[in-house]
Amino acid sequence: MKNKQNENLAIILMSILSMCFLIYIGNAIFQGAKIDFTQESLYSLSSGSENILAKLNSPIKLKLYYSKTAANKGTEGLRKFNNYLYVKNILKEFRSHSHNNITLDVIDPRPDTDEEEDAKVYGLRKFNLTETEIYYFGLVAINESGGEKVIEFFDPAEKENLEYELTKLIYSSVNPKKPTIGVLSSEKVLLVIFLPIWRR
Amino acid sequence: MLSYQTKVILKKEFSSYFNGPIGYLFLIIFLFGMNYLTFEPGSGSYFLMRQADLSAFFNYIPWMYLFLIPAVSMKLWADEKKSNSIELLLTMPIKVQEAVIGKFLASWSFVGIALLCSFPLVLTTLYLGSPDIGVIFFGYLSSFLLAGAMLSIGTFFSALTKNQVVAFILTVVICTLFIMAGSPPFMEYISTFLPKYFIDLLESLSVLNHFESMGRGVLVLSDLWYFTLLIVFWIVVSITLISENKA
Known part of the structure; x- marks a missing residue:
C-alpha cells in the first residue's frame, strides 16, 4: 500500500515537472505566432516599421x-x-521583429540612485510628484557606437504617433545623420586641418 | 464528440448546481461582486477610466475567481467520496475518464453561464460608446479559459481528499501560486537570488501574464497552449488519481 502511494506521488511530481517544462518550451516557441483582433490593429506594427526592423544589422539597446x-x-x-x-x-513587438538586434530594459529610477542620475544625464523630462518622488517616463536608444537618441517623455495624448516616433528613433540611431559642416574663412582653410585640440 | 455516458454525467452534475442553493448563491455573489468591483468609486473604476471598454471588469476576474472557483469545484469528487457514492458511480458501466471529464465540463459550463450573465455590462458599454468588440470577446474568452484552468486544479484537489474544506483551501493556495508567479513584487524578490532561466520559467507559468496578454485582444498561440496544457494536465492527473484509488 505504502509502495503504491509513493508511486502515485512520483507520477504526480513527474507530471508537474513535465507540465512546467512543456509550458516553458511552448511559450518560447509559440511566442511569435499571433493574430491581432483589435479593430485598429493596435498591437501590430505597420509594414514600414517591420521593413526598417528587418534591415537592422547592428544591435540597439533600448532603455x-x-x-x-x-x-x-x-x-x-x-x-x-x-x-x-x-x-x-x-x-516588445519591436523587439520580436528585430532578429535579436534590439534589447529592451525596463528601468524604474528611484531617487538618489545611479539609474536616476542616468535619466537626468539623458535629459528625460521629470515631473515632481511629491517632494521626494520624481516621475520619469521616457526612452533612450543606444546604438553600437554608443550614440544616444532620446524620447524625453511619452505623452499619453500622442498615443497614435507612438509607433512613428519609435520607428523614427530606431532608424535615426542606426543611421545617424552626418552633420553638414561649412567653414567660412579668409584663409585657405582646407590647407589647415582644424583639430579641436589646437583650440586650447 | 462526447460519449453518451459523459453527457449523462454532465447533465446530472450541471443540474445539481441548481437543485440546491449553491448555484444561485454563486451566481448572485459572483455577479453582485463583479459589478460592485467594476463600478466601485476607487481604483480603476469603470466610469473613471473614461474609456468604452471592459478592462475595469476583467481586471478583477482572477481575484474574484480565486475564491469562487474553488467553491464550485470542491464538491465535485470530495462529496462523492465522503458519501461513498463514488463506489456506486464507478461500478456503473462508465469509464473513470468519462466521469471526470463530465464533471469538469459541468462545472466549467456553470461558470460559463455565470460569465454570460454579466452581459448587461456589455450592453452598457455599447450604449455609452463604441467599444472594440474583438477586445471584449477575447476578454470573455480568456476569462472562460482561466476558469477552466482553475477548475481543473480544483478537480484534482477535490479528487485528492474526502474533505471539501481541505479541497477548497488547497485549491485556493495553488491558484494563488499560479496567479502570483508573475507578479512584479514577487519576481523582483526572487530575481535577487535565482538564475535568469528560472525566472523566465516562473514568468511563463504565471496565469496573470497569459490572461492579460489574451485579454488585450491579441490571440497568441503560447497563451492558448498554456491554458490547454494546464487544463489537460490537471484533468489527466485527476483521472490517474481516481483510477488508482479505485483499484
Missing part, C-alpha cells in the same frame, strides 16, 4: 525609464492614463 514606484504613489489619473503597458507591449 525604457518608467518610475513605477513613484507612479503607484501618484494620483489615480497618472496610473490609469500613462499608457505604460501599451508602450511596453509595442516595444
Whole structure:
C-alpha cells in the first residue's frame, strides 16, 4: 500500500515537472505566432516599421525609464492614463521583429540612485510628484557606437504617433545623420586641418 | 464528440448546481461582486477610466475567481467520496475518464453561464460608446479559459481528499501560486537570488501574464497552449488519481 502511494506521488511530481517544462518550451516557441483582433490593429506594427526592423544589422539597446514606484504613489489619473503597458507591449513587438538586434530594459529610477542620475544625464523630462518622488517616463536608444537618441517623455495624448516616433528613433540611431559642416574663412582653410585640440 | 455516458454525467452534475442553493448563491455573489468591483468609486473604476471598454471588469476576474472557483469545484469528487457514492458511480458501466471529464465540463459550463450573465455590462458599454468588440470577446474568452484552468486544479484537489474544506483551501493556495508567479513584487524578490532561466520559467507559468496578454485582444498561440496544457494536465492527473484509488 505504502509502495503504491509513493508511486502515485512520483507520477504526480513527474507530471508537474513535465507540465512546467512543456509550458516553458511552448511559450518560447509559440511566442511569435499571433493574430491581432483589435479593430485598429493596435498591437501590430505597420509594414514600414517591420521593413526598417528587418534591415537592422547592428544591435540597439533600448532603455525604457518608467518610475513605477513613484507612479503607484501618484494620483489615480497618472496610473490609469500613462499608457505604460501599451508602450511596453509595442516595444516588445519591436523587439520580436528585430532578429535579436534590439534589447529592451525596463528601468524604474528611484531617487538618489545611479539609474536616476542616468535619466537626468539623458535629459528625460521629470515631473515632481511629491517632494521626494520624481516621475520619469521616457526612452533612450543606444546604438553600437554608443550614440544616444532620446524620447524625453511619452505623452499619453500622442498615443497614435507612438509607433512613428519609435520607428523614427530606431532608424535615426542606426543611421545617424552626418552633420553638414561649412567653414567660412579668409584663409585657405582646407590647407589647415582644424583639430579641436589646437583650440586650447 | 462526447460519449453518451459523459453527457449523462454532465447533465446530472450541471443540474445539481441548481437543485440546491449553491448555484444561485454563486451566481448572485459572483455577479453582485463583479459589478460592485467594476463600478466601485476607487481604483480603476469603470466610469473613471473614461474609456468604452471592459478592462475595469476583467481586471478583477482572477481575484474574484480565486475564491469562487474553488467553491464550485470542491464538491465535485470530495462529496462523492465522503458519501461513498463514488463506489456506486464507478461500478456503473462508465469509464473513470468519462466521469471526470463530465464533471469538469459541468462545472466549467456553470461558470460559463455565470460569465454570460454579466452581459448587461456589455450592453452598457455599447450604449455609452463604441467599444472594440474583438477586445471584449477575447476578454470573455480568456476569462472562460482561466476558469477552466482553475477548475481543473480544483478537480484534482477535490479528487485528492474526502474533505471539501481541505479541497477548497488547497485549491485556493495553488491558484494563488499560479496567479502570483508573475507578479512584479514577487519576481523582483526572487530575481535577487535565482538564475535568469528560472525566472523566465516562473514568468511563463504565471496565469496573470497569459490572461492579460489574451485579454488585450491579441490571440497568441503560447497563451492558448498554456491554458490547454494546464487544463489537460490537471484533468489527466485527476483521472490517474481516481483510477488508482479505485483499484
